[in-house]
Amino acid sequence: MLCHIIFSLLFFCIPVFATKIPFINNTVFIPTSNTDITIITNQTCSQCLCFILNSSYIALNCLPNDTCQFFNTFSRTYTIQTISQARLYFFQEIFPNASQCCISNTDYLINKLNTTTPIHANIPGPRCLVFDNNGYLVTVSWSINQIIRLYPTNLTIVSYPLSPRFNDSPQLITYHNEAYYVAFPYYIVAVDTNTLTILSNITAPNLSGTRGMMFLNNGQTLIVASTFNSYLLFFNQSATDSTSYSFVNQQKVNYIDPHGFWYVSDTYFYVTSWQDNTIYAYSATNNSVIWTEQLFVDAHSVAPSSDGNHLTVDECDRYWFMLGGNGIRIFNNQASLIANLTRISASPFYSIITDKYVIYVSDTSSNLIIRIDPNIQCYSDEEN
Numbered sequence: 001m002l003c004h005i006i007f008s009l010l011f012f013c014i015p016v017f018a019t020k021i022p023f024i025n026n027t028v029f030i031p032t033s034n035t036d037i038t039i040i041t042n043q044t045c046s047q048c049l050c051f052i053l054n055s056s057y058i059a060l061n062c063l064p065n066d067t068c069q070f071f072n073t074f075s076r077t078y079t080i081q082t083i084s085q086a087r088l089y090f091f092q093e094i095f096p097n098a099s100q101c102c103i104s105n106t107d108y109l110i111n112k113l114n115t116t117t118p119i120h121a122n123i124p125g126p127r128c129l130v131f132d133n134n135g136y137l138v139t140v141s142w143s144i145n146q147i148i149r150l151y152p153t154n155l156t157i158v159s160y161p162l163s164p165r166f167n168d169s170p171q172l173i174t175y176h177n178e179a180y181y182v183a184f185p186y187y188i189v190a191v192d193t194n195t196l197t198i199l200s201n202i203t204a205p206n207l208s209g210t211r212g213m214m215f216l217n218n219g220q221t222l223i224v225a226s227t228f229n230s231y232l233l234f235f236n237q238s239a240t241d242s243t244s245y246s247f248v249n250q251q252k253v254n255y256i257d258p259h260g261f262w263y264v265s266d267t268y269f270y271v272t273s274w275q276d277n278t279i280y281a282y283s284a285t286n287n288s289v290i291w292t293e294q295l296f297v298d299a300h301s302v303a304p305s306s307d308g309n310h311l312t313v314d315e316c317d318r319y320w321f322m323l324g325g326n327g328i329r330i331f332n333n334q335a336s337l338i339a340n341l342t343r344i345s346a347s348p349f350y351s352i353i354t355d356k357y358v359i360y361v362s363d364t365s366s367n368l369i370i371r372i373d374p375n376i377q378c379y380s381d382e383e384n
Contacts, residue, residue: 023089026082028061031075032354038070052091060089076100076355077315082218084240101316102378106339112374114343121155121369123148126362128350130175132193139362140170140182155371161196174213179243183210190243204233204247214261225258251291260310270311277308297335310350322348345370
């Protein structure tokens with residue numbers, strides 16, 4: 001259920017040394033991970049276009065802050081995001097395919113993951129993981145109250161600039177449009193991804209025990225899980241590209257401890273229950289003012305202790321439920337258990353699955369961030 005996009009948009013072309021390059025205005029390509037890109041700062045889009053001569057790059061994001069992102073390949077899984085005054089170029093007239101299933105044979109995949117030696121980074125109390133516009137893997141430490149940024153290939157720490165040391169323990173982090181959003185129990189702060197300075201504060205009267213955060217409509221809407229009182233809170237962006245949000249609405253959930261989100265579309269998403277080890281599906285009604293709630297997965301029978309942290313859905317429509325001390329349980333799209341994964345992490349909290357099943361997992365209890373690369377090539381069941 002990841003983003004499936006076929007480019008039926010209106011293309012424009014720009015001549016560069018008598019060559020016409022297709023592009024889309026106000027749009028950027030966002031891969032699942034940023035490990036195969038080149039980033040150039042303090043250069044205009046026109047200056048960056050000069051780098052295409054005699055290069056093998058196939059795409060370019062031109063961002064409005066004079067940052068350019070060059071892509072050597074297209075990620076198999078990706079999203080397309082609207083950013084005002086940005087531009088997405090396609091060199092060589094090569095365009096990304098719709099997201100495709102890499103390894104449909106689950107048993108084969110699990111065996112590869114279980115027999116691969118992972119690498120680890122010792123991080124005190126890591127929480128959620130995100131990739132940012134710099135290509136860093138980013139988390140927050142609820143033990144030392146800081147943002148931690150790592151190089152994703154070897155998990156070494158990015159030393160500069162230093163993160164501010166927050167007064168309270170951060171619970172979660174998410175990313176949107178060159179800003180980190182860091183959740184504390186009763187408020188959220190937006191932090192600039194380049195300078196690590198605080199940009200804005202977000203709060204609401206019923207924000208109590210902040211956990212998951214998710215953006216809809218290209219950042220116009222922010223949804224927050226308020227776990228202590230079992231609410232989903234809705235905020236509207238104050239202006240285009242702003243990091244300021246105002247509370248507009250709330251919806252009571254029919255379970256305890258809403259915790260993690262998984263975005264499917266602007267009208268459909270999932271929420272995990274930490275207490276019940278369940279996953280609920282939400283679909284929009286009445287112009288997204290009211291959301292219909294439906295139980296999707298109940299993992300309590302296979303994971304009896306409360307630890308329903310976060311959900312990751314891969315491009316083969318498998319649902320990876322991070323269940324802490326219960327391990328990782330994998331379900332199909334009919335909510336049936338199809339696999340257990342216990343060797344990667346003793347207590348998985350959050351995961352990111354990138355191309356060819358390079359997987360990143362945070363383990364809060366063990367103070368670890370884990371990277372596992374099974375070194376596989378994508379193929380179908382018929383080739384297994």
